[in-house]
Amino acid sequence: MSRIHIVVFDRTPGWTIMKEDIYVSLFHCFAALGHVVTMDCRRLEPRALNILIGLQYLSRAEVAELAASSYDYAVFDVEFIDDGMVNYKPETAWLFGPEGRPFFDRCRFFMSYFADSVRMMSDLGVFSRQMTPGYTPVLETGSRLNDRDKDIDVFFFGNVDGHRRPLLAQIGKACRLVVNTPADITPLFLRNARADRSRIILSLGRASPFHHIGPMRLIAMAHLRAFVLSEPAELHQPELAGLCSYWAHDQDPVEVIRFWLDAADLRQTRAEAAYKRMRDIDPLAPLVAVLDGAAGAGRRRIANART
Incomplete structure (x- = not known):
């Protein structure tokens, strides 16, 4: 059993509440797998795998601090990421360039509802998987x-x-x-x-x-x-x-x-x-696959670094 901490980054309470079913679904799916799950806004936990939601709302300072920190984190994004931007917003392009590279180098994995987003993040070298929400x-x-x-x-x-x-x-x-x-x-x-x-x-x-x-x-x-x-x-x-x-x-x-x-x-x-x-949609299998796959990818990176 491990601890999962869902961290919501959003701009206003209204937007956060509008996506409440997304957060609730993810929370209960991780819990159904036997993990201890907590959730908060913009506050990370040092002894948990932090699942960051709301990539486009992370500031440059927050991205730099996370890249230099000892926090264990992954990204689950519900927006459409394509063409080097979140939701085709040019102001988010810096995330996927050299400035965001250290952040993604430490990112355990990336999950998205959209295959195009998964392909883009995979091309950046992040272990990435698509998931479709299902019965909760x-x-x-x-x-x-x-x-x-x-x-x-x-x-x-x-x-x-x-x-x-x-x-x-x-x-x-x-x-x-x-x-x-x-x-x-x-x-x-x-x-x-x-x-x-x-x-x-x-x-x-x-x-x-x-x-x-x-x-x-x-x-x-x-x-x-x-x-x-x-x-x-x-x-x-x-x-x-x-x-x-x-x-x-x-x-x-x-x-x-x-x-x-x-x-x-x-x-x-x-x-x-x-x-x-x-x-008929199984929302748990993709979570198991991404957790197991990211753990295996992490072990391979460590082994390669030692050789």
């Missing part, structure tokens, strides 16, 4: 309202950017829409209560160059047996198959929403199928 009993909390008792047609939670805003405005004119942003600082139990009151949970992508769909929204809603309708993604993500329904590129999303609002039985069938699909 503590996330199964919905009250399962009957469709006739739901008073929200469409529910969206997340950041509202320039790509999403006009689409949400269009949808809001056609039906009862509720939007939860990080500024609302909505705790997980309240967000889930709103999801349970909703006929459709909306999943939206981001403006180009983003081309992916975040998996945790789909996984979290599958725990509630909620129906998720998603904007089509440009990125091939086979791990998301069966977790939601999509509208096609040439379809009017408002018309598709109207169709699904009138198809209560089909929505329930799709939601139950997504729940079963989610239950």
Whole structure:
């Protein structure tokens, strides 16, 4: 048995709460493997493997201090890392250049929801693995309202950017829409209560160059047996198959929403199928693989250094 300490780096309480299901899922997965797990914001533990979440929020000073420290740490990042940047933000490029090299040289491993991010970090020499979130009993909390008792047609939670805003405005004119942003600082139990009151949970992508769909929204809603309708993604993500329904590129999303609002039985069938699909995902095996693989890679580095 070892100690795992999850360290959350984020910018505001609202953003931290918006990702609460991610942190809770990771916490319980490590605990299910028999580890002693703790969690905190921006505070590391000297006698634990520290899992750092929120790479883009680490300052230059924090990165330098970690590289020069005796802390044992790894990185789990839920944002899209590609083209030498986090979320295509040029201000994060320094992390993946010479300035960040000592930090990644000491990083035990890197985990991500996205294969592209794993490939980029592997190219930097970091032991890296993809993981897909799966069933976590503590996330199964919905009250399962009957469709006739739901008073929200469409529910969206997340950041509202320039790509999403006009689409949400269009949808809001056609039906009862509720939007939860990080500024609302909505705790997980309240967000889930709103999801349970909703006929459709909306999943939206981001403006180009983003081309992916975040998996945790789909996984979290599958725990509630909620129906998720998603904007089509440009990125091939086979791990998301069966977790939601999509509208096609040439379809009017408002018309598709109207169709699904009138198809209560089909929505329930799709939601139950997504729940079963989610239950088939093993979130523990990737964690075991990355812990064992990183330990083996570390032993090889030590052996090579001695020869």
